[in-house]
Amino acid sequence: MYKYNDFDTAFVTERNAQFRAQVERRIDGSLTEDEFKPLRLMNGLYLQLHAYMLRVAVPYGSLNSAQMNTLALLAEKWDKGYGHFTTRQNIQYNWPKLSDVPDMLDALAEVGMHAIQTSGNTIRNVTSDHFAGAAADELEDPRPVAELIRQWSTDHPEFQFMGRKFKIAVGAATKDRAVLKAHDLAVRIVKNDAGETGYQILVGGGLGRTPMIGKVINDFLPRADLLPYIESVVSVWNQIGRRDNKYKARIKITVHEHGIDDIRARVDARFALIRPTFTGADQDLLAEIKTHFVAPIFRSGGIETYDVAYKADPVFRAWADTNLAEHRHADHAIVTISIKKHGATPGDASAEQMRVMADLAAKFGYDELRISHEQNVILPHVHKSDLPAMHAQLKEHGLGTANIGLISDIIACPGMDYCALATARAIPVAEQIATRFDELKLEHDIGNLQIKISGCINACGHHHVAHIGILGLDRAGVENYQITLGGDATWSAAIGERAGPGFAYDEIVPAVERIVGTYLEIRDNADETFLETFRRVGMAPFKAALYPEAIKKVA
Amino acid sequence: MTVIVTDTGFGPDTWTAGYGGDTALDLPSDTDPVQLVERLAAQVQMIRIAFPSFADGRGFTIARQLRLSGYKGHIRAYGHVIADQYAMARRSGFDDVEISEELAARQPEAQWLARANWQQNDYQARMRGGSPAAA
Ligand code: SF4
Numbered sequence: 001m002y003k004y005n006d007f008d009t010a011f012v013t014e015r016n017a018q019f020r021a022q023v024e025r026r027i028d029g030s031l032t033e034d035e036f037k038p039l040r041l042m043n044g045l046y047l048q049l050h051a052y053m054l055r056v057a058v059p060y061g062s063l064n065s066a067q068m069n070t071l072a073l074l075a076e077k078w079d080k081g082y083g084h085f086t087t088r089q090n091i092q093y094n095w096p097k098l099s100d101v102p103d104m105l106d107a108l109a110e111v112g113m114h115a116i117q118t119s120g121n122t123i124r125n126v127t128s129d130h131f132a133g134a135a136a137d138e139l140e141d142p143r144p145v146a147e148l149i150r151q152w153s154t155d156h157p158e159f160q161f162m163g164r165k166f167k168i169a170v171g172a173a174t175k176d177r178a179v180l181k182a183h184d185l186a187v188r189i190v191k192n193d194a195g196e197t198g199y200q201i202l203v204g205g206g207l208g209r210t211p212m213i214g215k216v217i218n219d220f221l222p223r224a225d226l227l228p229y230i231e232s233v234v235s236v237w238n239q240i241g242r243r244d245n246k247y248k249a250r251i252k253i254t255v256h257e258h259g260i261d262d263i264r265a266r267v268d269a270r271f272a273l274i275r276p277t278f279t280g281a282d283q284d285l286l287a288e289i290k291t292h293f294v295a296p297i298f299r300s301g302g303i304e305t306y307d308v309a310y311k312a313d314p315v316f317r318a319w320a321d322t323n324l325a326e327h328r329h330a331d332h333a334i335v336t337i338s339i340k341k342h343g344a345t346p347g348d349a350s351a352e353q354m355r356v357m358a359d360l361a362a363k364f365g366y367d368e369l370r371i372s373h374e375q376n377v378i379l380p381h382v383h384k385s386d387l388p389a390m391h392a393q394l395k396e397h398g399l400g401t402a403n404i405g406l407i408s409d410i411i412a413c414p415g416m417d418y419c420a421l422a423t424a425r426a427i428p429v430a431e432q433i434a435t436r437f438d439e440l441k442l443e444h445d446i447g448n449l450q451i452k453i454s455g456c457i458n459a460c461g462h463h464h465v466a467h468i469g470i471l472g473l474d475r476a477g478v479e480n481y482q483i484t485l486g487g488d489a490t491w492s493a494a495i496g497e498r499a500g501p502g503f504a505y506d507e508i509v510p511a512v513e514r515i516v517g518t519y520l521e522i523r524d525n526a527d528e529t530f531l532e533t534f535r536r537v538g539m540a541p542f543k544a545a546l547y548p549e550a551i552k553k554v555a
Numbered sequence: 556m557t558v559i560v561t562d563t564g565f566g567p568d569t570w571t572a573g574y575g576g577d578t579a580l581d582l583p584s585d586t587d588p589v590q591l592v593e594r595l596a597a598q599v600q601m602i603r604i605a606f607p608s609f610a611d612g613r614g615f616t617i618a619r620q621l622r623l624s625g626y627k628g629h630i631r632a633y634g635h636v637i638a639d640q641y642a643m644a645r646r647s648g649f650d651d652v653e654i655s656e657e658l659a660a661r662q663p664e665a666q667w668l669a670r671a672n673w674q675q676n677d678y679q680a681r682m683r684g685g686s687p688a689a690a
Contacts, residue, residue: 152679238616
């Protein structure tokens with residue numbers, strides 16, 4: 001875990017003092033509302049439908065128990081007792097008072113946290129693989145690089161008033177768990193044929209109203225070139241990216257309009273100027289940052305208690321089958337705690353639940369926690385013999401749901417319940433789908449199936465890359481839900497295909513049921529996932545199930 | 556009349572040659588810095604870059620590109636720049652900021668002086684072993 005040094009602490013303290021003054025200067029009229037807006041946004045404060053929302057950064061989703069306990073404190077003391085984990089591995093508080101926000105930021109600073117650049121037209125909080133440091137398939141822990149990027153991007157003087165936001169993700173594993181191809185810029189730590197480690201850089205991915213898959217701009221970048229290269233990309237885009245239309249401002253449109261080769265040439269020219277300003281201090285910093293991320297000393301010991309519980313207890317077994325992932329040490333497991341209890345708001349955790357998870361991390365998990373972009377909480381290192389005891393405690397606090405990767409493990413954006421831009425509700429749709437499939441007792445049989453729901457075309461719920469994507473629109477004042485099928489959020493990324501006309505609010509759950517029913521009927525065998533089946537058979541059978549009347553008319 | 560903001564606060568404009576001659580350039584925020592640098596004449600001593608809105612941050616990139624390309628003359632940010640952007644402007648290579656009297660009245664000198672410590676708490680300087688981004 002990264003620990004703030006004197007510089008980081010002094011920086012955040014100064015920044016919080018500046019924000020406190022900005023709030024006062026807004027009140028005394030020194031700053032107009034227009035001027036205050038980007039300043040509060042770059043400090044994480046967003047205006048929602050009913051109130052302000054504070055989005056706190058959890059850099060690359062990594063935190064320790066003290067930090068999680070502080071998140072619980074914020075929920076209890078200044079909000080309504082809960083927080084919402086987001087698809088950018090952050091946490092949002094939906095009901096803070098403007099006058100309390102400076103105190104909330106000071107409380108965060110005490111545990112080395114902040115809300116800087118979680119909103120606004122800035123380089124956003126950098127995300128990464130939520131299994132980083134534990135996964136068996138990673139080349140190295142990507143978090144030191146992510147932390148270096150966090151420091152470089154923080155308060156970067158050139159990039160605080162850009163045309164739009166800019167999102168960066170870092171990955172280092174064979175499997176992509178960070179949705180790399182849907183980012184403005186993605187850094188993939190790779191090895192070349194000569195066995196050297198370097199970076200593959202992708203640009204121009206993104207969701208929103210014009211979904212695009214990121215393109216490779218540099219196939220192998222030497223390690224020391226990373227920051228100057230990223231800086232060159234952002235600098236070129238800050239200059240030539242469109243500012244006439246906010247929906248055409250993201251770098252994906254710049255890349256689309258200019259072509260990747262033109263962008264690459266511009267970046268290379270700028271890189272020639274910027275590279276000499278980096279003389280190695282960044283590499284020393286990276287080496288120092290790496291010392292913060294050394295793996296814990298993993299304890300050894302038998303795993304009989306695990307084996308016994310697995311055989312004897314079907315509830316534990318179901319949970320172990322879905323919520324555990326392979327750790328690089330065979331006697332440990334990566335535990336995903338579901339924040340997707342059936343019928344509850346996906347990603348919402350109460351202060352009490354946060355404390356329970358913090359305690360479990362301190363007791364069983366080498367004091368480490370992660371937030372996933374799928375809005376769950378992860379304990380990356382748990383010895384298998386501790387799992388039965390841990391599971392028992394999770395169950396007691398509504399955290400024992402066994403549904404990771406299953407149909408009820410839904411990503412949903414805040415939608416009409418909170419968001420001022422929403423055109424439809426998203427959370428209640430997620431709750432109803434989860435409840436329905438829980439009643440049907442089918443979800444374990446269905447297997448891996450990702451549903452993602454957005455409450456408007458901005459696509460914060462990632463519906464484009466869902467196996468079943470749901471987009472809530474407004475059709476003449478009535479909610480209407482469009483379905484896309486076959487999206488993929490991993491390295492084989494794909495944008496889902498639209499199935500046809502949308503469905504009314506009360507038709508959407510039955511429509512999902514028809515899709516799933518069709519899949520169960522036509523899959524080759526129980527091992528063929530929904531996505532595999534879709535890729536094999538295409539849209540036709542699902543369309544037939546979704547729109548039986550249309551088929552009749554043709555026949 | 557406008558007000559010139561430097562690290563020591565508010566002051567009058569001491570650039571008397573205006574922007575009509577060949578020693579000074581007055582540039583809009585959509586200037587392409589690459590083309591600008593290619594054509595930059597040796598006698599230019601003053602480049603003023605417009606901020607039509609404080610939200611238009613392209614000027615920061617232009618100033619920085621000028622510095623990286625070796626321009627040693629004066630660079631001034633002109634227009635709607637707010638006190639909160641003073642440190643960014645200085646770190647990007649601007650020497651000073653030119654604002655209207657109306658803005659200077661709304662955001663008085665003390666609010667700008669509060670950002671005169673732009674050399675402190677600078678992640679970019681750390682990344683580059685001590686020098687600010689544009690140096
Ligand atoms: S997708 Fe739309 S409704 Fe949902 S959070 Fe984003 S902007 Fe709001």
